[in-house]
Amino acid sequence: MFFYCISRLVFSLMVFSVFTGLCENDLFLSFCGTWHHGNTALNLNVNISTGCNEMLISANENSLSISGQITAYCTNSDVIPLNKYGLDTEQDTDFCVKWEPLLDMLLLQVGGRTLTLCWPTRPRDSCCTDLSPGQNGNISTYGIKKGSIRGDQVTDKTLSTYSFNGQSTSYAKLCFQAARSDLESSHLSERPCAHRSEKELKKADPRGFSVDSPVKAGSSSKPVVSVYIPPAVGQRTLKARSKLVVTFYNSTVFQEVHNKVKLLKEVVEITVENELIVDLSEPVKMDFHHDAESRFPRSCVSWDTRKGQNSSTFFMNACADIETCSVLLHADPLQMNWLKDGCVTNEKGPKHTECLCNHLTYFSVMVQMEPRPMRHxxxxxxxxxxxxxxxxxxxxxxxxxxxxxxxxxxxxxxxxxxxxxxxxxxxxxxxxxxxxxxxxxxxxxxxxxxxxxxxxxxxxxxxxxxxxxxxxxxxxxxxxxxxxxxxxxxxxxxxxxxxxxxxxxxxxxxxxxxxxxxxxxxxxxxxxxxxxxxxxxxxxxxxxxxxxxxxxxxxxxxxxxxxxxxxxxxxxxxxxxxxxxxxxxxxxxxxxxxxxxxxxxxxxxxxxxxxxxxxxxxxxxxxxxxxxxxxxxxxxxxxxxxxxxxxxxxxxxxxxxxxx
Structure with a gap:
């Protein structure tokens, strides 16, 4: 009787795991290939809009195109010349398109650069995921060869177009799936959920407030990131009442600047709706509790995502000298520029870094990996x-x-x-x-x-x-x-x-x-x-x-x-x-x-x-x-x-x- 019960239990678990696996959604899409193009000027055509329908990746003699309806918030329509990124027109170009539905983030890796076509945010209700292969294009002279999905090659022929059909999925369901995947793999996921917190700001409010990440640092009771918003933020807003949004990310998909440095997985975004907050009289304080990096120097950095009319004003206030300002003013808006300007770093211990920053954007801690620091x-x-x-x-x-x-x-x-x-x-x-x-x-x-x-x-x-x-x-x-x-x-x-x-x-x-x-x-x-x-x-x-x-x-x-x-x-x-x-x-x-x-x-x-x-x-x-x-x-x-x-x-x- 005992062995019978054990066998039934094992059978039930097997059935549950099979059906659970069948019901799981794809947490991300990674499509890579080799662009066979001509010896001419090369362009990137982007036409991304909201919705969840279809994404097309196509290529011809002089253009690589990414289009479709897959995002929750992002819209992007542009023609971008790729020659400025140092592409060799005489050789084929390797590229990868990566879609992160939990972050609503679309990346293109081409020519040794990572371009952000859709910047990270947190979808409120649903995500466009399960981008399954659809009907591909015809065999052509110029196009995409050796196309692969998540490392599995589709065909060795050169095709003009690859299509992917999306499916709208609940954001909460994907979060639960990501959390369960973390427990099974016993390590931090590279694609976990983003946690969003909203707070109403008042110009006349003399008090600040704190926002903590719901994720704990290891076995301790301390939050991975703790943010203190000073009253100076409310005083700098244009409206009497504004909404401040703090979003906590834990992801490695954010671009690393160089192989000599690495970025911690903890990234926090602080924004006030439709406003650019810079040059605060009292800085925003962020406490990052992370893995021990005692032998490596750390620096607080902010991701330059500011666009619009006030971007040049921020640059002139934040950068240290005229030469740096000139570089930043002409920085590529598609590339992630992690800057130390405007932030002060206090290393409180091997597992604790305090950041004091005088503006609002994305923030994280950059670790100097090479050369190795020297004791004594x-x-x-x-x-x-x-x-x-x-x-x-x-x-x-x-x-x-x-x-x-x-x-x-x-x-x-x-x-x-x-x-x-x-x-x-x-x-x-x-x-x-x-x-x-x-x-x-x-x-x-x-x-x-x-x-x-x-x-x-x-x-x-x-x-x-x-x-x-x-x-x-x-x-x-x-x-x-x-x-x-x-x-x-x-x-x-x-x-x-x-x-x-x-x-x-x-x-x-x-x-x-x-x-x-x-x-x-x-x-x-x-x-x-x-x-x-x-x-x-x-x-x-x-x-x-x-x-x-x-x-x-x-x-x-x-x-x-x-x-x-x-x-x-x-x-x-x-x-x-x-x-x-x-x-x-x-x-x-x-x-x-x-x-x-x-x-x-x-x-x-x-x-x-x-x-x-x-x-x-x-x-x-x-x-x-x-x-x-x-x-x-x-x-x-x-x-x-x-x-x-x-x-x-x-x-x-x-x-x-x-x-x-």
């Missing part, structure tokens, strides 16, 4: 500056010492040590002044300083690689002559020029770069180096990181082989010689740079400090090594002990090979 930035910058200054002075002193020694000694290692020291001196000098040059010279100067800094780094790593190769030659190629000095100079100084020249020719690689701190407010250290872009990241990976990986791996192998070769020798039994041998060769072989591969939590802070200390003071450590070896050589001579040391760690270990 001020301390690391101070250590690096002191280390580079000390290293440069040490390298200059070491160059003088090596040049004097080169006159009276034919030691093969001296020219190599001299080349490495010169490269490190240039690297330390440039890195010490990179912040000053970035702040004074700006982007134009940083292009050349960044390239020169990259060359100095590659040259230093190359000379370290030459040290590795020369050690291997002395240990295992005893009876073969070493390569000539001009060969080492050609490799160490000329070879690193090639990748730098290539990257300069490619362009947009070197320039101004900012490193942000995690302090409140975040501080920025400006330097001349490679920009933060996908192209620059690839360039750094194929040049610097590749050379560094080869240097560290080969250096470790040669260090092990040298240790195995000389560990039984008499001079190795002296502990200080043994220590200086391993420590000195480790510095020469660039082992301190391998710390960059260990930058992960929870050791990140320790690795950052250790990396800055060891590498910024590297020139000082090399000078200290040579001075200690010279002191040991003089001590050995004064005590009458036999020693063939010539000031190099390698001579302590390889006296027989060096004589050969």
């Amino acid at each position: 930035l001020l301390a690391l910058t101070a250590i690096t500056s002191v280390g580079c200054a000390v290293s440069f002075i040490s390298c200059v002193a070491l160059i003088v010492l090596l040049c004097r020694k080169k006159r009276c000694s034919k030691e093969q290692s001296l020219p190599i040590h001299l080349g490495l020291t010169c490269s490190l001196a240039l690297l330390s000098l440039l890195f010490f002044f990179t912040g000053v040059l970035a702040n004074v010279g700006g982007e134009s100067v940083c292009v050349w300083v960044g390239a020169l800094l990259h060359y100095a780094l590659l040259s230093s790593l190359t000379w370290m690689g030459i040290e590795v190769f020369h050690t291997f030659w002395l240990v295992y190629m005893v009876f073969k002559p070493c390569p000539k000095l001009y060969a080492w100079n050609l490799i160490g100084f000329a070879l690193p020029v090639l990748p730098v020249v290539v990257l300069l020719a490619v362009g947009d690689i070197y320039g101004l770069r900012e490193v942000f701190s995690t302090s409140d407010p975040p501080e920025a250290f400006r330097m001349c180096w490679m920009k933060v872009s996908h192209q620059a990241l690839l360039a750094q990976g194929f040049t610097t990181m590749t050379v560094l990986a080869l240097l560290v791996s080969s250096g470790m192998v040669i260090l092990f082989l040298v240790f195995r070769e000389i560990r039984t020798r008499d001079e190795w039994k002296q502990r200080r010689v043994a220590f200086l041998s391993i420590w000195g060769l480790s510095c020469l072989f660039g082992s301190t740079w391998c710390l960059i591969f260990l930058d992960f939590e929870p050791l990140s802070d320790f690795i950052h400090f250790l990396f800055c200390i060891l590498n910024s003071f590297q020139g000082f450590f090399l000078m200290l090594r040579f001075c200690l070896l010279n002191w040991m050589r003089k001590q050995a001579k004064g005590s009458g002990l036999s020693s063939t040391s010539s000031g190099s760690t390698r001579q302590h270990m390889l006296q027989a090979q060096e004589k050969s």
Whole structure:
């Protein structure tokens, strides 16, 4: 009997789930394809009106058209030239049309841009959804090929038109379906409902009021967004009584500005019907309670959706300078422009951001994702500056010492040590002044300083690689002559020029770069180096990181082989010689740079400090090594002990090979 009841229950649940699935509505539409057009001027034809009937997406030789009756409020009829968005007329263009019925929002992604054809709002009663495929157009020479609906390709033929038939559905029903979908997937939906709240404003009302989002932040009882409307808003209205509308959105369909930043899902719209409210004497306060973003700086932003006669007035009041105003006045009304102007950001904690804004529009919090903020930035910058200054002075002193020694000694290692020291001196000098040059010279100067800094780094790593190769030659190629000095100079100084020249020719690689701190407010250290872009990241990976990986791996192998070769020798039994041998060769072989591969939590802070200390003071450590070896050589001579040391760690270990 028990198993019978269980089987009936399972059967009932299966039937319920099947019928429920059949009755579910499509929460969104995503149609993508490739527009096969001619080599002419391209246009976008938009003709959208209210209702719920049919949407047509068509294309020909020079036009992409989107028309139909699908919206609750939006009407849009326009012809938009697409060439200003940088479309390549000689190649086919990929595009996507996205319809969000819960937001009454229509987007077009084309040419790497996202255009808003219908701006977001909250439908009051019903939505136009279930846009099922209708009768498509004929096969044509120009049109849409590889059309796909929600990722499923319809046909590989080129069609002139795709049609979609809509069905009017209750907004409340779609909201319930979205909420149930959230529970089943156990995560926040990307297409949840918008929550709308209306309040009557009176010009004579001296009190403000608060409006809270009905959605709670995680497991806490705090609302995701809490809005305080000051009495200054009512005093700025034109009518004695006006209606203020606050709408809370939780959606990722709002355009993200750049891959270096991201926008929180929480977006709030504050408007007064048919009025533009700007330059408030008392700001609107919004408290955003969100997921922890403690390591990333945040900024309150507003979405510039203001149109009409007063838009230029707002721009002149909100933007900081004439140049910014000029850009905003000519901004594309179809593109979403998230601006920091007019808002003040207060980071109350890792999960709480307070925004104070002097105008009404859409608001959200933008998170700086790239470059990654750095903890203890001020301390690391101070250590690096002191280390580079000390290293440069040490390298200059070491160059003088090596040049004097080169006159009276034919030691093969001296020219190599001299080349490495010169490269490190240039690297330390440039890195010490990179912040000053970035702040004074700006982007134009940083292009050349960044390239020169990259060359100095590659040259230093190359000379370290030459040290590795020369050690291997002395240990295992005893009876073969070493390569000539001009060969080492050609490799160490000329070879690193090639990748730098290539990257300069490619362009947009070197320039101004900012490193942000995690302090409140975040501080920025400006330097001349490679920009933060996908192209620059690839360039750094194929040049610097590749050379560094080869240097560290080969250096470790040669260090092990040298240790195995000389560990039984008499001079190795002296502990200080043994220590200086391993420590000195480790510095020469660039082992301190391998710390960059260990930058992960929870050791990140320790690795950052250790990396800055060891590498910024590297020139000082090399000078200290040579001075200690010279002191040991003089001590050995004064005590009458036999020693063939010539000031190099390698001579302590390889006296027989060096004589050969």
